[in-house]
Amino acid sequence: MPRPLRVAAAQVGRVDRSEPRASVLARLITLLEEADKQAVKLVVFPETTFTTFFPRYLITDDVELNSFFENEDAVTGIVDAPNVKPFFDKAAQLGIDVVVGYAEKTPDGVPYNTASYVSGRRVVSKYRKVHLPGAFEPFNDHPDTTNQLEKRYFKPGDLGFQAFRAPSLRHEVKSPIIGMLICNDRRWAEGWRCYGLQGAEIMCIGYNTVAWAPELWGADPNMDRDFARQDALFHHKLVCQAHAYTNAMFCITAARCGWDDGKFELITGSMVVDPEGHIIAENKTDGDELVVADIDLDACLQGKARTFAFEKHRRPEHYGVIVERAGVVEPPEVI
């Protein structure tokens, strides 16, 4: 019996450092209304959906830095955070489930790079980004430099990789099993596998990925901008397609993209990938855009029951080193 579902990635274009929350919210609500017109049931929004991607800047003013975070309600979580409540009210009113990324400040003041799955104003599950890229210190504090200061502004996620059911999307007796990752996480096989081992059928991923930052990358500062952008997009698609295939799940990726402040370029790549690794829907623009696809969750069965039937083929007795240490130990040189 098929288990059909209409899903979408909500791509969000240019957001400047100074763009007010109200302006961003109005754009996000327009995307929700478009999703409603198309009868979409689940929409994935980007990482730090409500603001520009502020970890690219060295921000030393605490007032400005705090302005990029959402203060969660101690009981209801993100849905009553003052700056963004209208967005969740609208999604609930339209009956659309959403995955939304944002900079979280806990009631105790701890900062995380977070995504929540929200259905009818209820936070069904929360994920905090585990693989924070970049460094604590800026490599160059010139105001026009692209930094990557997530390690400075966020704590690494402390919730692990918890797959969960989305009962609002239930077919007959079975609710879809969902996982969430944020940006750089998608390059790390471990998170995907942890979700795969919980039977996840849809991976939801928001991201901000720089299109050209040779100084940040330690690359030739004169490297070709078109090559850099295409290569960043190639890597994004490569890892999402491969990890979706090898874990037999769908994957929805939502980009923050465009030229923030008119000078910091982010890649696009919003798409829906099927469990065989094929891209079945993809963005056409580099601005606000809803990328819609009809999927059948039973398409996961071929991979889950045969090629990647984990219980038949995996050999955990040989995987110990994956959890025994973080870094590399090389074999000794042979004299």
Added chain:
Amino acid sequence: MPRPLRVAAAQVGRVDRSEPRASVLARLITLLEEADKQAVKLVVFPETTFTTFFPRYLITDDVELNSFFENEDAVTGIVDAPNVKPFFDKAAQLGIDVVVGYAEKTPDGVPYNTASYVSGRRVVSKYRKVHLPGAFEPFNDHPDTTNQLEKRYFKPGDLGFQAFRAPSLRHEVKSPIIGMLICNDRRWAEGWRCYGLQGAEIMCIGYNTVAWAPELWGADPNMDRDFARQDALFHHKLVCQAHAYTNAMFCITAARCGWDDGKFELITGSMVVDPEGHIIAENKTDGDELVVADIDLDACLQGKARTFAFEKHRRPEHYGVIVERAGVVEPPEVI
């Protein structure tokens, strides 16, 4: 300082069930001579290089089944196995390091799907395939049916994933660090990561991958043959490129390909992939062919020191489930 090396995949075309070892050896030696002409230092050969891919057949005659295995010498290993000694003598004479896959029968009679790294008639390292695909029982014993009976004919590898140095390929003070995988292993992120955590710079992979077997796959028996072949090739490239990129290593893949017995088709896809996931050399035929590339091992540094600097970014405290169980445990249904 660059660390240049000329490497090759030795693709091997059609080998029938009845093709004598001597005929296959002559073809392999021709490929070695071609590698010597081109000054190649390391050549990767396919899985079960010396025979057809016999696990596609249900073989009930022990004499025939045993004829596909190499009997290793208890001291020197594969290099003195009677059927194949001339191949290793030739490689040693030409000063070429080789990775070769073969069906191994230990002196105690235990069968493995094995690859050895051999340099100057010395077995530098041995790998036994961990992820055996298929089933113990045939799904159909018609003689023209493609089965996948590796679980019937081999024991799962017992050596884990041991990266090793290749001192014969040393530059100045540093020998390349090598890993080996066999066929289906390349689809499983765990093996790659175990090697990545040992600093591997070159992954060597031989394979036999069926191009069209809808009955084996449980797919529509009328599925389009061109689509099936292209999709199998797509999956092969996707996983090799993604895992090479996310582990910041080169990858050399060598196919057994062509139409065995004139009716069992295997995909090509012999290639060399760089640590950014780009294919830098690729087969042009579906027959015997040497695919040569000049690589610089220092190209691994960008990935190993930045994007995938494991010690900075990995969080093993969240990966426990990867080693705690083989199979899936789904989250409970929500009522």
